[in-house]
Amino acid sequence: MPELPEVETVRRGLTQLVAGATIDHVEVFYPKMVTPEPEVFTAELIGRKIEKIDRRGKYLLFRFSGNLTMVSHLRMEGKYDVQPEGSPVTKHTHVIFHLTDERELRYTDTRKFGRMRLLKTGTEAEALPSLAKMGPEPTADTLTLTYMQKIFGKSHKIIKPFLLDQSRIAGLGNIYADEVLWLAKINPLTPVDTVTDDQLETLRQAIIAEIKKAIAGHGTTVHSFSTAFGEAGQFQNDLHVYGREGEPCERCGTEIVKIKVAQRGTHYCPHCQPLPPSAEGMFDDD
DNA sequence: AGAGGTGTTGTGCC
DNA sequence: TGGCACAACACCTC
Structure with missing residues (x-):
């Protein structure tokens, strides 16, 4: 359901909450949700800092240290939230990013439609066909x-x-x-x-x-x-x-x-x- | 209580 | 190739 305004709302909230935080380790409970496969996905993220969070259309772009971008689409019902380490999870929590400050960034998605993809910033990420082909953002400057x-x-x-x-x-x-x-x-x-x-x-x-x-x-x-x-x-x-x-x-x-x-x-x-x-x-x- | 509706993207088909 | 139907999935309503 999230359209651009909802994704932008999530982006702003996450920027306040986790920009500058560092990943300690990551757990993936639904393997199909991530690319590359969970073993590689989780290993790649250890020790990375979340430098900033961008948005393009309905996609979130998590910018990590070391020129790594996580392209994340919430599709129908994907949600991110931030909780203290160890607080109860629901059966629809599919990915947990454990931060080094005793908090967790969690991805929850009842319908499991959402996807997240790890790519090199500036080359692979921007070349993703759905991003490369995307039309202008609906703002006065870009939508002429x-x-x-x-x-x-x-x-x-x-x-x-x-x-x-x-x-x-x-x-x-x-x-x-x-x-x-x-x-x-x-x-x-x-x-x-x-x-x-x-x-x-x-x-x-x-x-x-x-x-x-x-x-x-x-x-x-x-x-x-x-x-x-x-x-x-x-x-x-x-x-x-x-x-x-x-x-x-x-x-x-x-x-x-x-x-x-x-x-x-x-x-x-x-x-x-x-x-x-x-x-x-x-x-x-x- | 089983079928159909719900929305987004990627795919597969012609 | 482009335009369309449908799969991916779970939950809710009728």
């Missing part, structure tokens, strides 16, 4: 209108899955994709090459503002997200359509509907977000 026009101009894809494609824009997931489409009054089934320049600039500003606001609110807690301090985010209180099917649209009062678009639950207002005339009749949604 010119770039948006370029990627939207020639694709016949529909906009919802387009926004979820990390190689086009980094960091949007299912929740924020629905939210920004509602903010920009664009139907999720709209072919991207039919989006007008005005709509595109509205959408761009919605993406930038929404991500910024969600980071300020420490992310959205649906299901199970929590910050590195174990606290819930606040942004779920600011959602306009996600999880609100059957409720009135805040702008016009029409019932929010939920449909499936490219296998994903998709929430929108049929009145505020009409299909453009050019796309009518192309879809038989049910």
Whole structure:
């Protein structure tokens, strides 16, 4: 579930808690979670200092001394937290980084989807295909209108899955994709090459503002997200359509509907977000 | 109480 | 190649 704002919230929390700390040793309880294999993974980390923690899209990049980076993706339900050494663990704790100061950095993930990968900083890590191909971060400086026009101009894809494609824009997931489409009054089934320049600039500003606001609110807690301090985010209180099917649209009062678009639950207002005339009749949604 | 929904990335297929 | 379906997995709801 963690999208960019949640991952950034985790990054900031972990920076406060463990930047500067040194690894004493590491335990891996679920071998598939780490690359290379646990014997090598754990041996590599002994004695390394966590120099800083970066983020790219939804990936966390732990920078260790000796030019080593751990690329970590939380996928659906991955969590990091920091506890005193020896405090009780749950059955979903899969990796424990024992620090030299009698604390433990723990990775917990009920669905075991998350992955962490140890790579050389600056060469291997940045060359990881998912990182190398990632689109610009959704900030005003990096997500320019010119770039948006370029990627939207020639694709016949529909906009919802387009926004979820990390190689086009980094960091949007299912929740924020629905939210920004509602903010920009664009139907999720709209072919991207039919989006007008005005709509595109509205959408761009919605993406930038929404991500910024969600980071300020420490992310959205649906299901199970929590910050590195174990606290819930606040942004779920600011959602306009996600999880609100059957409720009135805040702008016009029409019932929010939920449909499936490219296998994903998709929430929108049929009145505020009409299909453009050019796309009518192309879809038989049910 | 078993089936289906949940979301993200990587894969495998055509 | 690019676009799409699905696997990876566990938990919750109906």
